[in-house]
Amino acid sequence: MEGQMVKGLSIEDIPGLTLLYDEPASRHTTLQVGGPMDLLVIPKSKQALVKLVRRLREVGVKPLVIGAGTNLLVRDGGIRGVVVKVGEELGGVTWGSEGVTVGAGEPLIDLSRQAVERGMSGLEYACGIPGTIGGALYMNAGAYGWSVADVVSEVELLSYSGRVQRVDPRLLKFGYRSSVLGDKGIALSCRMSLLAGDSKLLKRLVDEVLAVRREKMPLDYPSAGSFFKNPSKELPAGRLLEEAGCKGMRVGKAEISEKHANFIVNTGGASSADILNLMELAQEKVRRLFGMKLEPEVCIVGEEEVKDGK
Numbered sequence: 001m002e003g004q005m006v007k008g009l010s011i012e013d014i015p016g017l018t019l020l021y022d023e024p025a026s027r028h029t030t031l032q033v034g035g036p037m038d039l040l041v042i043p044k045s046k047q048a049l050v051k052l053v054r055r056l057r058e059v060g061v062k063p064l065v066i067g068a069g070t071n072l073l074v075r076d077g078g079i080r081g082v083v084v085k086v087g088e089e090l091g092g093v094t095w096g097s098e099g100v101t102v103g104a105g106e107p108l109i110d111l112s113r114q115a116v117e118r119g120m121s122g123l124e125y126a127c128g129i130p131g132t133i134g135g136a137l138y139m140n141a142g143a144y145g146w147s148v149a150d151v152v153s154e155v156e157l158l159s160y161s162g163r164v165q166r167v168d169p170r171l172l173k174f175g176y177r178s179s180v181l182g183d184k185g186i187a188l189s190c191r192m193s194l195l196a197g198d199s200k201l202l203k204r205l206v207d208e209v210l211a212v213r214r215e216k217m218p219l220d221y222p223s224a225g226s227f228f229k230n231p232s233k234e235l236p237a238g239r240l241l242e243e244a245g246c247k248g249m250r251v252g253k254a255e256i257s258e259k260h261a262n263f264i265v266n267t268g269g270a271s272s273a274d275i276l277n278l279m280e281l282a283q284e285k286v287r288r289l290f291g292m293k294l295e296p297e298v299c300i301v302g303e304e305e306v307k308d309g310k
């Protein structure tokens, strides 16, 4: 029965895959919301992932890829089809004199910490950005004017047809919290060019960055980080939301943080619908006051919940 969820798909024979049926997305996202995923596959190795993608191709299935789910809002109806999680099993770090090669499932924060300890400069502003390297590439994650695109020198990519190739990062067209990685395939690993630095100075900078983040961000509550993109450097979304009176606004158990207006937090038991309704209310308030529409930075995926009798 379970194997028939996608017509003609059989992957149980591929070694090195963990298969979870009807797995709640809320367990795999930092917002802790989201309905069941029909099939979540967690590959334990690159080889297993490549085999999986080739098998999916044979039946015409394009999987949805997730990393640590730190920038994901899955709707309450969950996700139909196949979700592939590129997690820590696909991590791994190899240091060289001019940089590092890192698996897509490696947590960015761990990599940043290692770089600083080794006196390698280039990843210190990543010290507080959760999620995987794959997610960071997709989002072109960044902070304080720095972004992942500044250090990536090569990306190992698995196309949806199952081909593995090393590509120039320019192919991914990095922009502000964006790239075209999703059109190209799944990130397997990347190389980053780093510079020699002074470990003590780098550590001091990291401590300062983390202190500022702790002071400004509501890190005690489940969230997906900044919810909206900044319309421009001069117009941060947080300021627009604050001036529009959004701080403290609630729908159900979702709340616009009093601490930072660009964070929607789950105060305990929120649904995706709560968060999406709150998002729309906030967008409307900002549109009325400033005449501009805030675009979500968070990736919104999945199906709306179908209620009985509707």
Ligand SMILES: Cc1cc2nc3c(=O)[nH]c(=O)nc-3n(C[C@H](O)[C@H](O)[C@H](O)COP(=O)(O)OP(=O)(O)OC[C@H]3O[C@@H](n4cnc5c(N)ncnc54)[C@H](O)[C@@H]3O)c2cc1C
Pocket: 030, 064, 065, 066, 067, 068, 069, 070, 071, 072, 086, 104, 128, 129, 130, 131, 132, 133, 134, 135, 136, 137, 138, 139, 140, 141, 142, 143, 177, 181, 182, 185, 186, 187, 188, 219, 223, 224, 225, 226, 299
């Ligand atoms: C408390 C908090 C603070 C945050 N602060 C910041 C910040 O300062 N700066 C910032 O930029 N972000 C921040 N974020 C958001 C988030 O951490 C980043 O966007 C992160 O890079 C997402 O990585 P992930 O592995 O969690 O990706 P996910 O959320 O799992 O996925 C995000 C997108 O990446 C794609 N993806 C994931 N892995 C791969 C892969 N291997 N190949 C291809 N596509 C893939 C997914 O399909 C999805 O579209 C914060 C989040 C939280 C919760």
